[in-house]
Amino acid sequence: MTVELKNELKVYSRPESLTDTATHYCPGCTHGVAHRLVAEVIDEMGLRERTIGVASVGCAVFAYNYFDFDFVQAPHGRAPAMATGVKRTLPNNIVFTYQGDGDMASIGMGEIVHAAARGENITVIFINNANYGMTGGQMAPTSLPGQKTTSSPNGRDVETMGYPIRAAEMLSTLDGAGYIVRRSLHDPKNIRMAKKAIRTAFETQVRGLGFSMVELLSICPTNWGMSPTQSLQWLEEKMVPYFPLGDYRVSSAVAEIKI
Amino acid sequence: MTVELKNELKVYSRPESLTDTATHYCPGCTHGVAHRLVAEVIDEMGLRERTIGVASVGCAVFAYNYFDFDFVQAPHGRAPAMATGVKRTLPNNIVFTYQGDGDMASIGMGEIVHAAARGENITVIFINNANYGMTGGQMAPTSLPGQKTTSSPNGRDVETMGYPIRAAEMLSTLDGAGYIVRRSLHDPKNIRMAKKAIRTAFETQVRGLGFSMVELLSICPTNWGMSPTQSLQWLEEKMVPYFPLGDYRVSSAVAEIKI
Amino acid sequence: MAVKGRIVVNELYCKGCEMCVAACPQEVLALAADRITAKGYHPAELIADGCTGCGICAVVCPDAAITIYREAARAAAQVRVP
């Protein structure tokens, strides 16, 4: 049906920093939400022409097709190193990586720890969806104990497969980190909080206050084998308890940022 | 001079688990102390024939020449992965890595974090001497702020070179870790405490209680440009404050171990 | 009397994930059972009066497919969305 409004006003529309391209993400995948939030923040801060994104290897490997600013694409796990190279060469540009949990917390562990330890003045958007989405749902370092994946067919056995890694907590032990928080994308309230955190992270970088990372709990309906809405529920009920939302490192300087 | 004692008793001599080879270490280098302590513990626990050591790349690369049991030698930073391969294949053997701070905390960060997260049932002897000894004294992730090294000739500038990594604290955030402590080798009292910790770490492995690591603050007279005794003092005055000695993770099961 | 608003779903982007449908407090959204997009999805659409232009559907939409309009009078207030 079509609703008629007299002298209506457009109060929200697709952010400018997104291209006019439909994503390849599965229906309901919150990678899309994370993209949108980053784009909205870049728009609101007027950073589009200054920003250089670093895509990683994962379902978001094609992020450069969806963001309307300069982008480079890193080998699996190496985005923080690549971002370091970009930022050190162009210190006045805004550089962020967009990485999945397999990319950042598994193969890319060395690079993320050292980027944080160096206080590299970059921003990391970390998508934790408790599995390797792109390759078809294998176990990630973030997969929950007992979680069934294609590489833990009987559920993750912590005795042989180890325990999930809480990246935000771990990286928060490093002095170079200015802002490290965890948020979730499972409902409007949390999505709004996620956006605020992304804003703060970019503000941290703009002010040169060191390494910033926002971990976002995200769904993978396809590999979780659930509908998008069921997935949101699973995230809230299963993931949030294991990956508590909150601020893990907010340097005093960052704490002063008012948005 | 020679002292004469009537019916004397030998109360201490070189441990059996050390070969009759003089080390290539510089005079006073506490790598030698760490070796001796490990050998004493292996002797006392009667593990010599069960133990497989994993040498890393650093001044201790030739550790296999000095320990009298089976040894393999890993690529730079990969000792925890190699140890995992050994331990998973021979679960009843005792497997430990011996790694420097460049090896473990720089290039090998990914492997050590994941070995700990997996709760890999191995022991890690981590020698923190605040620099890359073997290659001639470059900055390590553990080099102190302001510390002059051949790759930080004007002193480590935390703004551009980042902050020292406290490995014990960081790894302690991982659920797979059973025993993680930091000790120092700068005087007899601390050396005795270090030995006790090494004993506990191996007991942890023998009992199958998960990943264990003992971080040992160690001197590098040659590259620090000091005499061995000056170096011990520098360690105590400069390193200990930045790398507090103590127990960072002792699982309840490990806490029950009586030595 | 409630704010008046409306939304437009861009069918180039919409994948019929139903997240907006589930999130809409006014329950005025549903997937168009009769229609499929070029990509083969049933797109979301307004199915009843009562949209307040609250923007919640846009907040949850993973594909940034939704545009929100409000009646000028109220919109003036300009609650930043989302």
Added chain:
Amino acid sequence: MAVKGRIVVNELYCKGCEMCVAACPQEVLALAADRITAKGYHPAELIADGCTGCGICAVVCPDAAITIYREAARAAAQVRVP
């Protein structure tokens, strides 16, 4: 009267680092200025009476070059060293 002991320094291993010298509570150790080992180091040696066999020198010796002896009577007590 103090425990009596003595030490033997194996010159194959000793590198004259002086850590034992610095650590010995009885100050009965010194480097042999007159002698050098095959590796070219002045080895440590006992220079005076008074060694108690406390084992501290062996505890600090990076090259496990030191063997400790004690007079049987007291040694019986067997304070594990180090």
Added chain:
Amino acid sequence: MQTEILIAGFGGQGVLFAGQLMAYAAMDEGRQVTWIPSYGPEMRGGTANCTVVISDEEIGSPMVRYPQAVIAMNLPSLEKYEASLLPGGLLVINASFSGHPLKRTDIRSVAIPGNEIAEELGDKRMTNMVLLGGLLANLPILPLEAIEKALAAHLPARHQRLLPLNFKALRRGAEFVAETVGR
């Protein structure tokens, strides 16, 4: 003699399984056979396809440039593969998705309302079987019975109860006769 069939549609339409059934059947019939899927992130995009080659001698390429038959279960597949069909080849179209006119005039084609028939049979998931039936009726490389044997053997346990329905779907699809496309 060698026959190459390409089956394409949305992920979830049972495209890959339909192809595997033909491969199992061909193997049981003692023929040489290869099955190869499109793989990887293409999944994400939502489309999937697989190629089945059935032959009497050692098979060369498992991938085919000009297949002898195509099952197009959705519009994008039809647009993508109509052109590649071998002249005189067979095009099986899921009519539920498109009535749009064909460009080729040198092929045989049959449009089957797969979804409708499946829903009419009471289970939307039968669409692939309906179209497979339609293919085999017009390209008799394998007897329907062989497919049914394969179904019985390889339908996941939790779906075995659907066996009869699958058979029905095959038969219903087999009732459609292809004709050469005219201007």
Added chain:
Amino acid sequence: MQTEILIAGFGGQGVLFAGQLMAYAAMDEGRQVTWIPSYGPEMRGGTANCTVVISDEEIGSPMVRYPQAVIAMNLPSLEKYEASLLPGGLLVINASFSGHPLKRTDIRSVAIPGNEIAEELGDKRMTNMVLLGGLLANLPILPLEAIEKALAAHLPARHQRLLPLNFKALRRGAEFVAETVGR
């Protein structure tokens, strides 16, 4: 004409610097020259050596199998390199470390109590200069003055005050005359 000299001793005896001085001097004299050290973990073991090649034409290998001259500043070096010396070559020995008999009888050699002379001059670190002086006195490839110029130019600022002492050490060493080793 090409001359190859190897200088070996403990780390810290100034072996590498002595070689570099010859290289600087040779360069200033307009000769071709290469200097190459032993490098890497060998340091740890405590021994160090370097090879200097001085020539009138483009130099091939900077490493040498049979040097024409060897300065052995300690016992291990003497044992290691005596054998490699070219027949008729010159062996300069730091007598402070060894009086032990030579095996070769086809070479010239000179034993100089380097440490004693250095300590007598008041600075143990002069040992390398004493032996270098001894070498150049018996293998006149470079004038002592050239070495002195190099010293003045390359002695670290903090050691410049030791310049005269270095000169003295060179001269003292140059007073020793080599003779062919007899049985």
Added chain:
Amino acid sequence: MTRELMKGNEAIAEAAIRAGLQAYFGYPITPQTELLEWMARRMPELGRAFVQAESELAAINMVYGSACTGARTMTSSSSPGISLMLEGLSYIAGTEIPMVLVDVMRGGPGLGNIAPAQADYNQIVHGGGHGDYRAIVLAPSSVQESIDLTVLSFDLAEKYRSIAVVLLDGSIGQMMEPAELPAMQPIRKTLPAWAASGCVGRDRNVLSSIYLNPSEEEDCNLRLMRRWQEIEANEIRYKEYYMEDARFVVVGFGSAGRVALSAVRAARADGIPVGLLRPITLNPFPIDAIAEISKKTEAMLVVEMNAGQMLEDVRLATAGRTPVEFFARLGGIMPFPDEILTEIRSLAAGNYSLEGHPRNRWLARMVNKN
């Protein structure tokens, strides 16, 4: 035993298990992932070691450790993942211990794509890692051959204390074909004398790739070279088709060889006297066989799914005796039989030369491809 319809990746995994695999370490990557997933299910249920490593770098070093214990051990990956394993492979070669690597190649360079390619031939055959070392390289062209060569790879690796690589492209890994698996072999109980397994009642074993003294390193290198001479003498394998009366010969390995076979058949049907040589061991390479052929034939055609990597080895073997022409599709495209047939016809029509480089002629022909 009976034939089953199996996916290449899964067939290789099960074949390795039945060959007595004791430990598997790997990391997911398309188009190899099904192999890891099969191991993830089967190895634990058999009580054997399986670890999904944090990276390929970790995986190869886990294999390194496992191989040091004398166990049958392996990993698998695809192009970018293999590049990350090269340091480890060089160490393993230098340590002279056996291991098996399965490489399911995809399109490159870089992230490239996941379609089938053969562009890592040089990396695997001519030593991607640092230092002088060689690996035995086996190249299957079907699911059945993948099974057979996987089993063989373990035996060869152990016989020569060498790395053995099973090298295939994504299409073989992803394809289903009927094939027969071997019977389950029992796990070897005795350990090799060199294994690091605890020095019970023997002197310690040390396994390392370090020889600080160059002359000892030279000895190690010479030992490796001489072992390789043995391998060259004993292990060269290849398959010939229609060679009796062939005046033209196509050379291709793996999928390219398989596709070429269709083209050769078609050409034979046209009466063109063409044969096919399909190398099965890419290393050691069938140099003498090709040299012999080059003495008897008018011209040869090398077909690859890369820009002419094996081509150079073929040219080296022919030593300028016979013109060698080249055809390839790149970047994940498999050549189609009709394309190769066209090339064969052109060859038979006398379009070949000893001058210049065949790659340049091919590039000229590729001008209006795509």
Added chain:
Amino acid sequence: MTRELMKGNEAIAEAAIRAGLQAYFGYPITPQTELLEWMARRMPELGRAFVQAESELAAINMVYGSACTGARTMTSSSSPGISLMLEGLSYIAGTEIPMVLVDVMRGGPGLGNIAPAQADYNQIVHGGGHGDYRAIVLAPSSVQESIDLTVLSFDLAEKYRSIAVVLLDGSIGQMMEPAELPAMQPIRKTLPAWAASGCVGRDRNVLSSIYLNPSEEEDCNLRLMRRWQEIEANEIRYKEYYMEDARFVVVGFGSAGRVALSAVRAARADGIPVGLLRPITLNPFPIDAIAEISKKTEAMLVVEMNAGQMLEDVRLATAGRTPVEFFARLGGIMPFPDEILTEIRSLAAGNYSLEGHPRNRWLARMVNKN
């Protein structure tokens, strides 16, 4: 300018700086470390970017990011470290952006030792990374040439949007020789159009190595191949010595070529008509020059510090026209002039053959080495 006595590693570092280097990323490894240490001091004092990376893997990817901005950027390492950079190098090649890599080779395989070697020729010249790509490879044989080729490498890398490698062995890196440095070049102010530097007033630039669609990947591969044809046409460099009347020719690069020169001189003194060809670009390789020589000479001798890697490229170029013999020392040993002289004498005495493989004859001669 005046000659200074400089260590190879430091001379290369300063030469790169004077060539306008904007960013350096590296990790310590013997025998390359002095290069990094020089950068650690000089780059910050010039206000340019220097990062001691956490690993070679990180270093090459920092370079990747930096190169994407259009800056002059480089890294340096030695054998094992280079193996860790191969995935990144493949990505950089696939992204078609310029960068410079300095590889100071040491003894291998594995950890091996730190003595001078040339055993990574194949890794660098024949693509150690996955996929079809090539890098321009320059091989200096002295400190002066190291300086000159380092400067050249930046120009070539940018001209062809290619990786340029300066490949040397530890002895050149560690050796001091008198040499002359170039004047300091100003840093380029303008950015190339393709650079990712912020999309101010232009459409966005995206730099990646992905072509999910195989036919686009094929286009990329073909584009790389055609660019390489240009490079082959324009950039081949080599140096000839005593070639006029040479009936025998020695071929060697870098240090091996340098040592061979002493031997050739000595042989000439003995009246043996022998010359030397020293390839300076190992990639592209002086194929035609060698082909020409092979037409005019009785026999050739390849001398390397590896087990015969460049040897195969020389044999390929000679296409069986001329016997090629081989001599090498391995594992960190530099051949000595007298050894090569012996080989030249033997060659002149007629000890050469077209049959069999020269490597096998050399191995036979190596029986009682060491």
